[in-house]
Amino acid sequence: MPTYWTQTVIPTLRQAPGDAEVPSHQLMLRAGLVRKLGSGSYSYLPLGLRSLNKVIAIIRDEMANAGAAEIFMPTLQPIDLWEQTKRREAYGDNLFVVTDRHGRVQALGPTHEEVVTDLIGACISSYKDLPKTVYQIQTKFRDEFRPRFGVLRSREFLMKDAYSFHTSLEGGAGSGSLDETYDKQYAAYQRIFERCGVPFMIVEAEAGPIGGNASHEFMVPSPTGEDTILTNDAGYSANVEKCETGPRDSDLTGDATGELEAVNTPGCAGIEDVCVFFKKQLKTKLATKNMLKTLVFSGANQRRVVAVVRGDHEVNEAKLRATVGCDIAMGDQDEMRNAGFAIGYVGPHVAIGKDDVDVYVDPDAAQGGFWVTGANETDHHHKHFNWQRDLIDQGVNVTVADIRNAVEGDPAPAERGGGTLQATKGIEVGHVFKLGCKYTEALGVTVSDENNQRVPVIMGCYGIGVNRILAAAIEAKTETRTGHDDNGIIWPAAIAPFTVVITPIAYEGQVKQVVDDLASTLETEHGMDVLVDDRSAEIARPGVKFKDADLIGIPIRITVGEKGLANGEVEIKARDGSNGAKGETITVDQCVAHCVALLQNIA
RNA sequence: CGGGGUGUAGCUCAGCUUGGUAGAGCGCUUCGUUCGGGACGAAGAGGCCGCAGGUUCAAAUCCUGUCACCCCGACCA
Numbered sequence: 166m167p168t169y170w171t172q173t174v175i176p177t178l179r180q181a182p183g184d185a186e187v188p189s190h191q192l193m194l195r196a197g198l199v200r201k202l203g204s205g206s207y208s209y210l211p212l213g214l215r216s217l218n219k220v221i222a223i224i225r226d227e228m229a230n231a232g233a234a235e236i237f238m239p240t241l242q243p244i245d246l247w248e249q250t251k252r253r254e255a256y257g258d259n260l261f262v263v264t265d266r267h268g269r270v271q272a273l274g275p276t277h278e279e280v281v282t283d284l285i286g287a288c289i290s291s292y293k294d295l296p297k298t299v300y301q302i303q304t305k306f307r308d309e310f311r312p313r314f315g316v317l318r319s320r321e322f323l324m325k326d327a328y329s330f331h332t333s334l335e336g337g338a339g340s341g342s343l344d345e346t347y348d349k350q351y352a353a354y355q356r357i358f359e360r361c362g363v364p365f366m367i368v369e370a371e372a373g374p375i376g377g378n379a380s381h382e383f384m385v386p387s388p389t390g391e392d393t394i395l396t397n398d399a400g401y402s403a404n405v406e407k408c409e410t411g412p413r414d415s416d417l418t419g420d421a422t423g424e425l426e427a428v429n430t431p432g433c434a435g436i437e438d439v440c441v442f443f444k445k446q447l448k449t450k451l452a453t454k455n456m457l458k459t460l461v462f463s464g465a466n467q468r469r470v471v472a473v474v475r476g477d478h479e480v481n482e483a484k485l486r487a488t489v490g491c492d493i494a495m496g497d498q499d500e501m502r503n504a505g506f507a508i509g510y511v512g513p514h515v516a517i518g519k520d521d522v523d524v525y526v527d528p529d530a531a532q533g534g535f536w537v538t539g540a541n542e543t544d545h546h547h548k549h550f551n552w553q554r555d556l557i558d559q560g561v562n563v564t565v566a567d568i569r570n571a572v573e574g575d576p577a578p579a580e581r582g583g584g585t586l587q588a589t590k591g592i593e594v595g596h597v598f599k600l601g602c603k604y605t606e607a608l609g610v611t612v613s614d615e616n617n618q619r620v621p622v623i624m625g626c627y628g629i630g631v632n633r634i635l636a637a638a639i640e641a642k643t644e645t646r647t648g649h650d651d652n653g654i655i656w657p658a659a660i661a662p663f664t665v666v667i668t669p670i671a672y673e674g675q676v677k678q679v680v681d682d683l684a685s686t687l688e689t690e691h692g693m694d695v696l697v698d699d700r701s702a703e704i705a706r707p708g709v710k711f712k713d714a715d716l717i718g719i720p721i722r723i724t725v726g727e728k729g730l731a732n733g734e735v736e737i738k739a740r741d742g743s744n745g746a747k748g749e750t751i752t753v754d755q756c757v758a759h760c761v762a763l764l765q766n767i768a
Numbered sequence: 769c770g771g772g773g774u775g776u777a778g779c780u781c782a783g784c785u786u787g788g789u790a791g792a793g794c795g796c797u798u799c800g801u802u803c804g805g806g807a808c809g810a811a812g813a814g815g816c817c818g819c820a821g822g823u824u825c826a827a828a829u830c831c832u833g834u835c836a837c838c839c840c841g842a843c844c845a
Binding site: 176178179180181182183184186201203206251258310313359434435436458459460461474478479480494495501506507508509510511539668669671702703705706707708709710711712713715724726728736 | 769774778779780781794795798802803804805806807809836837838839840841843844
């Protein structure tokens with residue numbers, strides 16, 4: 166049965182509510198796909214749900230192809246599971262926690278590693294039971310620090326999460342290894358996003374709080390994306406947090422620009438504060454790139470790690486950790502103060518005379534020239550800091566290493582093809598990880614091997630932000646596909662709420678007859694989803710129907726009016742403009758065939 | 769959590785500075801004329817001015833508190 170406009174709920178809006186800023190958010194609201202209930206939680210109206218369900222159907226299909234079995238796990242999860250894996254702390258305030266009437270504490274699942282590991286762990290006992298891949302499509306809860314951009318960052322969202330279990334890490338087809346399944350999921354993801362018609366790029370990523378050591382993100386390029394991706398011409402692409410850089414020069418022996426001079430900078434604990442202070446109070450221009458940003462971490466064995474980057478750069482903890490060779494953490498502020506670090510005013514020379522402090526500096530900061538740095542005394546900074554004179558000659562060892570986030574313009578690593586790194590913004594729609602044994606170890610999941618020895622179980626996990634795909638499809642802007650224009654959404658055919666909208670100029674008499682025939686033929690013989698705009702002229706005159714059809718972005722519109730019918734003709738128009746700005750006039754007889762043909766050319 | 773901002777009709781917003789019975793456009797209802805790209809005219813309906821206190825003869829407007837929402841920031845010291 167075709168869907169009739171008057172029988173469904175499509176509350177289109179002429180103006181977007183004022184709190185919607187990004188195009189996908191505005192259009193999802195205007196086209197009547199979703200409505201906001203509260204900060205970061207959205208209801209799905211019929212149009213939105215239909216698209217969501219189409220995405221879900223594609224995901225299910227590809228998961229089945231990849232050999233994953235669908236399951237369904239609870240949202241309410243005992244907090245001890247989270248304590249056993251130490252993730253209650255790792256997730257911190259992002260974890261929604263509820264207490265039941267008996268005072269038992271539960272987490273609302275932001276993800277399900279703990280629960281699946283517990284679940285599947287109890288279902289397997291032998292290496293012969295592996296590999297196994299399971300997945301679910303379910304609502305996740307995250308107490309986001311700041312929900313925003315509508316459905317792009319919400320507190321409640323739909324996620325497809327798959328988990329795989331193995332006894333071996335590496336091995337090709339038929340081995341049952343983690344690598345094999347990872348590759349299958351990776352390929353399934355490529356097909357899913359291709360079929361959904363969203364342009365995407367695959368990016369090397371940090372694993373984040375999920376854990377594990379190899380990971381790729383699937384990103385939809387868009388200016389409203391919250392992630393920064395760096396690429397080179399040779400095809401290397403990585404998330405900023407992960408991106409490696411090629412060699413950069415350093416020169417710790419560069420000349421000083423003057424005598425070390427203390428400057429009173431009351432209340433200027435931040436880089437920006439100091440620059441503003443210099444400009445306003447001292448009438449001196451000071452750029453952030455002329456400052457040294459000095460961070461203090463606690464490392465293993467009671468040692469401190471002092472990391473120094475240029476004021477306009479960011480320390481990358483993962484890189485620093487790799488350089489230092491042991492786990493490090495941001496120090497507690499009070500503890501740091503007691504240990505003699507003037508938090509907010511720390512400079513590299515804080516290491517002088519301290520044998521439990523190691524200094525690491527990024528090449529761009531390890532240069533001669535003019536530096537302003539913290540003076541290791543609250544409310545004071547130093548001008549004319551010089552590495553050789555003020556630190557190395559004082560007996561401090563300094564290690565120069567890449568410890569910062571990459572930025573646009575950095576050299577790309579030679580082994581990745583070299584060249585220069587370019588930055589783009591992306592919306593993360595999928596993420597695959599090789600988890601390893603993090604969860605199975607924490608929860609004691611093992612399996613017997615050929616020799617009847619208990620061996621650890623290795624895991625992988627694979628997530629897709631289902632509703633993000635909708636927003637990303639609308640948001641997308643590439644040479645090949647645009648998700649929206651001034652008139653509204655332009656859906657990829659595969660996830661459009663309907664494939665065809667039929668717009669009768671007046672739904673009555675012969676027009677009505679033709680419309681109903683077309684709708685039923687398209688549905689029953691070609692499996693299309695058809696929306697018939699049966700609103701009467703009193704409710705919606707033709708102009709309104711056209712505007713609404715454009716707004717909700719249905720790929721093909723067929724217009725049927727008395728005038729055309731007098732010549733046995735109807736009009737057909739592709740939303741993406743692929744058959745001209747005004748569409749084409751064709752005979753009723755050709756309409757169905759032409760519609761099918763047109764649809765094949767629409768992404 | 770810090771900073772900034774906004775809560776007035778279904779939607780977008782004006783009114784607040786300088787207190788004096790609540791406004792516009794769109795949408796909605798009825799009637800008429802229209803009817804192929806958001807029609808026109810006429811007549812209507814619709815608001816506890818987020819909530820709670822306070823000041824005042826009088827509060828959407830001033831004060832205090834509170835809640836909600838939005839933006840910016842962020843273990844970067």
